[in-house]
Amino acid sequence: MKAIVIRKHGGPGVLSYEDVPDPIPEKNHVLIKVNYCAVNHLDIWVRNGIVGKTVTFPHILGCDICGTLMEGFGKFKKGDKIVVYPAFESNVPRVSFGIIGGFGKYQGGYAEIIQVPKRNIIKKPAELSDKEAAAINISYLTAWNMLEKSRCKKGDIILIWGANSGVGSAAILLAKAKGLKVITIASDSDKVKFAKKLGADFVINRNTSDVTSEVLRITDNNGVDAVIDHVGAKTWPTSLEVLKVRGNMIACGTTTGSDATVNIRSFYSKEAQIIGGYLGTRAQLVSLHKFMKQKKIRPVIDSTYDLKDAKKAHQRMEDSSQTGKILLQVSS
Ligand SMILES: NC(=O)c1ccc[n+]([C@@H]2O[C@H](COP(=O)([O-])OP(=O)(O)OC[C@H]3O[C@@H](n4cnc5c(N)ncnc54)[C@H](OP(=O)(O)O)[C@@H]3O)[C@@H](O)[C@H]2O)c1
Known part of the structure; x- marks a missing residue:
């Protein structure tokens, strides 16, 4: 699959568009074809590196994901459009949780395919486009x-x-x-x-x-x-x-x-x-979806870049030129 990979910390120049092996899902995990992944400031922190926080290289960024299920489980069917609740249980003392694609064990959504825990899957709100649904799971x-x-x-x-x-x-x-x-x-x-x-x-x-x-x-x-x-x-x-x-x-x-x-x-x-304030719970994400539907709120999108242009997307955020969310289109 195609992915944006980092092999060391640094500026936008460390974001490399490459062919990498598809992930093999672990137990209780599921594969997702990523449609859109939003860019968040966390991606810049992880790319730059923070003293005392680690990632294992090569690492794939991206925590804000809307995608398509590649296999069914429980009430979900193969092909369902879903969003990913981005938090997972932290093994760091006194830290509430880790974030997928952030510091910690999970590779993120700057990739055509990602594996995430099944319990993180939430049905995509029907009233939102894929792009909009990818913009709300973090900010x-x-x-x-x-x-x-x-x-x-x-x-x-x-x-x-x-x-x-x-x-x-x-x-x-x-x-x-x-x-x-x-x-x-x-x-x-x-x-x-x-x-x-x-x-x-x-x-x-x-x-x-x-x-x-x-x-x-x-x-x-x-x-x-x-x-x-x-x-x-x-x-x-x-x-x-x-x-x-x-x-x-x-x-x-x-x-x-x-x-x-x-x-x-x-x-x-x-x-x-x-x-x-640290992200929010899965239940809060579901209640946020309901609130946005009821109040007819659509997230504000600043711009959309192809996955291969992730450097430009990062530069835009680092220049603070954006008004609203910056998205990466990974596949249509
Ligand atoms: N704890 C959590 O769960 C969580 C979740 C999401 C985000 N965050 C954190 O929240 C922050 C914002 O994230 P984001 O993705 O929304 O970032 P972002 O889109 O890059 O926005 C950065 C903002 O900071 C403002 N800013 C920069 N310097 C400033 C200054 N000196 N005085 C006043 N405003 C200033 C910028 O305003 P101008 O463009 O006007 O300069 C811009 O509005 C990041 O630090 C991120 O890591 C934390």
């Missing part, structure tokens, strides 16, 4: 989980960083559908326009305005009920600063680094909570 599920953890109710106000990102754009769409008021952050006029189109109530251009003063102005100095922070070190101080009394900050990412300096006194004196 949208994480955003959904974070919104649930925020405990925000209809009418509450939430700050969502990075409107153009996978997680940010998903969180805006889902938060609006839940009846929340959304303040979001963008870094240029096109991304501001994109955020408004998604339905955000207030969009702050972080390159022309001070985020803290703008959020406090919008909220009459009260702050926000919750913050969705996937950006990390550079945004944590602001996220905590703009939380209202007993507000919740939900953090899932470290795009700008994982060592933040925060004002502890300001944090405890408002009795804030910092909550970690």
Whole structure:
């Protein structure tokens, strides 16, 4: 089969389009013909490498998959369109789970065929195209989980960083559908326009305005009920600063680094909570599918590349040029 393989960590140049042997399924696993695989920031972390995390080379990236079953089992038939719930049991102490195609034992979906545990198979929602169904198993599920953890109710106000990102754009769409008021952050006029189109109530251009003063102005100095922070070190101080009394900050990412300096006194004196968000459960993915169907939400796709052009797709994400999800088409 054709696959994008990495044989060492590094920049987009380490992504190599090659012929590799088809996987042979282990017990309780099933083979899937991959139709689309979305690109996620995790793919860049794994490609670059993170100190203390390992993959076995050659490794195949890709965790966000819509495909076709190559054999039937249980209620599923050969040829059924499915999506893959991306998490598997972790053997790393104090880590909730591993992610398929990420760090850990599973090869990912930048390949024509992939094997995954049977219990990770979920029927593809009929109302979504294959491409759309591949776009939601990581960013949208994480955003959904974070919104649930925020405990925000209809009418509450939430700050969502990075409107153009996978997680940010998903969180805006889902938060609006839940009846929340959304303040979001963008870094240029096109991304501001994109955020408004998604339905955000207030969009702050972080390159022309001070985020803290703008959020406090919008909220009459009260702050926000919750913050969705996937950006990390550079945004944590602001996220905590703009939380209202007993507000919740939900953090899932470290795009700008994982060592933040925060004002502890300001944090405890408002009795804030910092909550970690890590993907979500299989049951949450099923409930997300239902919610998106009920609210007629379609994931926002930025662009689609052929599998062999994965380097270009990675470059687009690293340049932060995307508005929404970047997809790889593996087969039609
Ligand atoms: N814990 C989990 O389960 C989980 C799941 C999914 C993702 N994540 C993590 O969440 C993060 C986002 O993932 P993604 O796939 O959505 O990434 P992405 O699409 O590449 O988005 C990155 C975002 O970060 C923003 N950003 C970069 N530097 C910034 C700064 N200095 N200040 C404010 N915003 C900044 C960018 O905004 P501009 O373009 O405006 O610069 C862009 O919106 C990644 O770190 C990823 O690993 C974690």
